[in-house]
Structure formats: C-alpha cells, structure tokens
Amino acid sequence: xxxxxxxxxxGPGAPRDVEVRVLAVPEALVTVRTVAGDLALRAEFPxxxxxxxRLAVDEACTCLAELARPGTKLTGTFAVDDERISMTASVSxxxxxxxxxxxxxxxxxxxxxxxxxxxxEAPTAPGEAHRLAxxxxxxxxxxxxxxxxxxxxxxxxxxxxxxxxxxxxxxxxGTSGS
Amino acid sequence: xTSPHAAADTGPHAGSPSTAxxxxxxxxxxxxxxxxxxxxxxTVTTTDVAQDGQQDGQQDRxxxxxxxxxxxRSSSRGEYDxxxxxxxxxxxxxxxxxxxxxLRDELVRGHLPVAQHIARRFAxxxxxxxxxxxxxxxxxxxxxxxxxPARGTDFLSYAVPxxxxxxxxxxxxxxxxxRVPRRxxxxxxxxxxxxxxxxxxxxxxxNAAELAEHLGIAKxxxxxxLEASNxxxxxxxxEMLVDDPDSGTVSDLLGEADAALEQVxxxxxxxxxxxxxxxRERTIIMLRFFKNxxxxxxxxxxxxxxxxxSRLLAKTLVQLRDGLGDAR
Numbered sequence: 001x002x003x004x005x006x007x008x009x010x011g012p013g014a015p016r017d018v019e020v021r022v023l024a025v026p027e028a029l030v031t032v033r034t035v036a037g038d039l040a041l042r043a044e045f046p047x048x049x050x051x052x053x054r055l056a057v058d059e060a061c062t063c064l065a066e067l068a069r070p071g072t073k074l075t076g077t078f079a080v081d082d083e084r085i086s087m088t089a090s091v092s093x094x095x096x097x098x099x100x101x102x103x104x105x106x107x108x109x110x111x112x113x114x115x116x117x118x119x120x121e122a123p124t125a126p127g128e129a130h131r132l133a134x135x136x137x138x139x140x141x142x143x144x145x146x147x148x149x150x151x152x153x154x155x156x157x158x159x160x161x162x163x164x165x166x167x168x169x170x171x172x173x174g175t176s177g178s
Numbered sequence: 179x180t181s182p183h184a185a186a187d188t189g190p191h192a193g194s195p196s197t198a199x200x201x202x203x204x205x206x207x208x209x210x211x212x213x214x215x216x217x218x219x220x221t222v223t224t225t226d227v228a229q230d231g232q233q234d235g236q237q238d239r240x241x242x243x244x245x246x247x248x249x250x251r252s253s254s255r256g257e258y259d260x261x262x263x264x265x266x267x268x269x270x271x272x273x274x275x276x277x278x279x280x281l282r283d284e285l286v287r288g289h290l291p292v293a294q295h296i297a298r299r300f301a302x303x304x305x306x307x308x309x310x311x312x313x314x315x316x317x318x319x320x321x322x323x324x325x326x327p328a329r330g331t332d333f334l335s336y337a338v339p340x341x342x343x344x345x346x347x348x349x350x351x352x353x354x355x356x357r358v359p360r361r362x363x364x365x366x367x368x369x370x371x372x373x374x375x376x377x378x379x380x381x382x383x384x385n386a387a388e389l390a391e392h393l394g395i396a397k398x399x400x401x402x403x404l405e406a407s408n409x410x411x412x413x414x415x416x417e418m419l420v421d422d423p424d425s426g427t428v429s430d431l432l433g434e435a436d437a438a439l440e441q442v443x444x445x446x447x448x449x450x451x452x453x454x455x456x457x458r459e460r461t462i463i464m465l466r467f468f469k470n471x472x473x474x475x476x477x478x479x480x481x482x483x484x485x486x487x488s489r490l491l492a493k494t495l496v497q498l499r500d501g502l503g504d505a506r
Binding site for chain 1: 401
C-alpha cells in the first residue's frame, strides 16, 4: 500500500510523496497519523515537531471525516522535503461545505501547523461529488539555535477571517483540470 | 524499512474499530489500573509475606528449610532468621569483594520466596507473571544491596516495600496497550531518558538521527522504538502525574490568552470541558494552544518529559473533541 522509496534512491532534496487512503471514519485515521509520524521521523524532524504533526494530522482528518459522505474514503497526500512536511487531506462531501474557523479544532490546527488552508471543489461533471480538503504544512524548525524559536509563534495567524480561505484544489491527485 | 513493524503496530488499531473506539471513550475502570494496585499493595504485610514465604520454601527450598529447622517455628519470620547474621556481614563488607558477592547471591536466593509472593499478588493484571517475578527479584536485589542493619529495622520490613515499589513502578512504566517486544520496551526507557538529557543539552528536542548517534544505535532502531512507544497505554500515565497545586489554574493562564480564547467556542462549550479536566491536562492544553508554548517548553515548565506532554495532549484532545461533539 504505502511504500515510500528509501531516501538514498533519490536525489538530494527530492520531494518524498506518499498517498494514503482510508475509510473516512475516526477509527481508520490512526493509519494516516502513523504514516505522518513515520515520514517526519525519517526526515529527521525534531521529536516534538513530529508529535505536533501527528496531533495536527489527527485533528485535520477528524474534522474532514465528520463532513465526509458516509462510506467514502479520505485521501491523505504527504510531501516531504528538506524544509517542510505537508499533508493535503480530502474527502467527498454531500454538498458545498465550509469548515468553520471559530472552533477549538481550528485553533488546535492553526497552532500546531505553520500553515493551514481549506480547499473546496465543486463537481465539474454531473455525478461527481463536492470535495473538501485541508492542506497543512509543518516547517522544520531552525535547529541551529536553541529553543524552538520559529515554532513559538502566534497561533491562528494563518486564519484568514471567520471562514477559511477557499481555493480550488488544482493539485488534488486524480483531479483533471478543475 | 520498518513497514512490517509499522503494520504490526497500526494493525490492531486500524483493523479493529473496537480498539480505536475504546480509546475515544472516557476512561473506564480498568482491571490493570495502577490506582487499584496502590490500594491493594497495602494489604501485603510483612508478616503474611513471611508466612507464605515459608510455605513456598517448603516446596522449593527444602534444603534451606531443613537447616532453619532449629526450633523457632513459633515465630512467623523464623524462616529467614538464619539469614540475619549474613545480612549484617554482607553490609559490613566492602562492595565488590568476592566474599560480599557470594553472600549477596545467597541472601537473594534465600529471600526469593518473598519476591515471588509479591509478584503473585500482582499477577493477572495484564503483565506476564515471569516478568513480574523478575521485577520483584530486582527489587529484592536492591533491598539486599541497600539494607543497612545499623538502622534498626529488620530486613523484611525494609525489603517488602522496596520490592512492592519496584513492581508498582514496573506497572507504571511498562503498561502497554498492545504486545510490544521486550527489546523495544527496554529501548524505549533508554530513549526517553536520552531525550530529556539531549533536550537539556541542545535546548530543543532532538531528532531521530541525533538520538541514534547519541545512543550509538541504528536510526532504524530508534524509529522502531518510537513507533512502539505509541502503543503505550496512556491511561496509566495519569498515575504518574500527581496534581500539582503550583501548576497553575485556568484563570492564572488567562490574561494574554483571553483574546485567543474569545475566538473559539470557548464560553459555551469549551470552558465546561476544560473545567472537568485534571489540572495538569488543563494546564498543558492551555499552554500549548492558548499560550503557544512548545511541547518541550511545557515539559520543562510542568516538570514531565516531552513524551508525556505529547501523550497527554493526544489523549486530552480526543476527550475534548468527543465532549465538543456531544455538545453540538
């Protein structure tokens, strides 16, 4: 299923991409979280950043799973490079859905991740479902100086207004030109 | 490369919804709960240990029982009386001498029934009996090593709490929610002390490669052990975290966090849930999400390891999420 290539098979700095698909139900999300943690550990992120990432992935996927159409899957796509690890998680929804940002969950997400945005996509053909995605990025902290300087930042600063920024999911895997 | 292990570790969670959903429920009474052990151990009195030890001795240590059959059977501790002079002799010898080593072995072997008895008292609580016996024996060895007859207490009064303490610590430290190879458990203990050490010296959390280098083991091994640490039963950690009245209350933590709190569904739904949390968990949540302290900073402030901060955060977030879900 998920089989990241060993780093030595790639050029330096090449992005390491992994995609996971699980049923969009709470008990299946542990797999996504575990993959996230494993990728970050292997990429030598500091352990507390890895733990934060796990929590953030859990929170993001849980938010999405609550909105997913029953019986559908959640797709989590990870990209790792030297500076950051990011995940785009997406689900099919029954209609156009927004993610409220005045929630504790949103607070948790924006504190844990360096960048969080919501992407929504309307169906482009009849019979296609609406999709809702969350993309979050956790940057590798600057380890050259003590303390977690860059991570001790004001949370929620990425939250643009009461509702999350909604852009089109142009790079959602499997989507052809939306 | 750890995929087989990762699969093994995530399998039970992913494969059986009951496991995952169980962790989402509020804590329920657990037969292996450490709190029940605490109350239970008080019933292990020195006297009954000595008596039971005597019965064990009749089965397993016929030779020694024979030599102890000197007429003082009325005393419940007669079983170990013959070891008394040896304890004094042992304590008087220079550590490291062959003579002391020989006596130490003899004393440990002689008192083994005590350790076995205590281990049995903790049996059927989720940990294999042979592990418990080993741990109890370790406690016995510590007791023999540290016992000082000059203090006037007799050996059993000193040894029983020492052994019991060791077993209790084992439950606290080794309570895993799924079967994890012993090698990984041991490595996990090493890792967690290396982590706090390195966090101190680096002023930040180490990464997997730094840990591997520090411990002189392969990074793959570190990854495996860290993965296994996620299988640790977080409920038992509560017992390690005694409520500290100095750890700050929600109102202490407000102030500058006010603005951030107002943005969230705080007053209506979050506040009552936070109030219900144990103080330590509440403090950690507030510091992480409303004061933007890092896990390592919180660990230092609250006086627990970053690993514990992480586990508590994960557990508490699930609790809050469930609570907020119910409120909707």
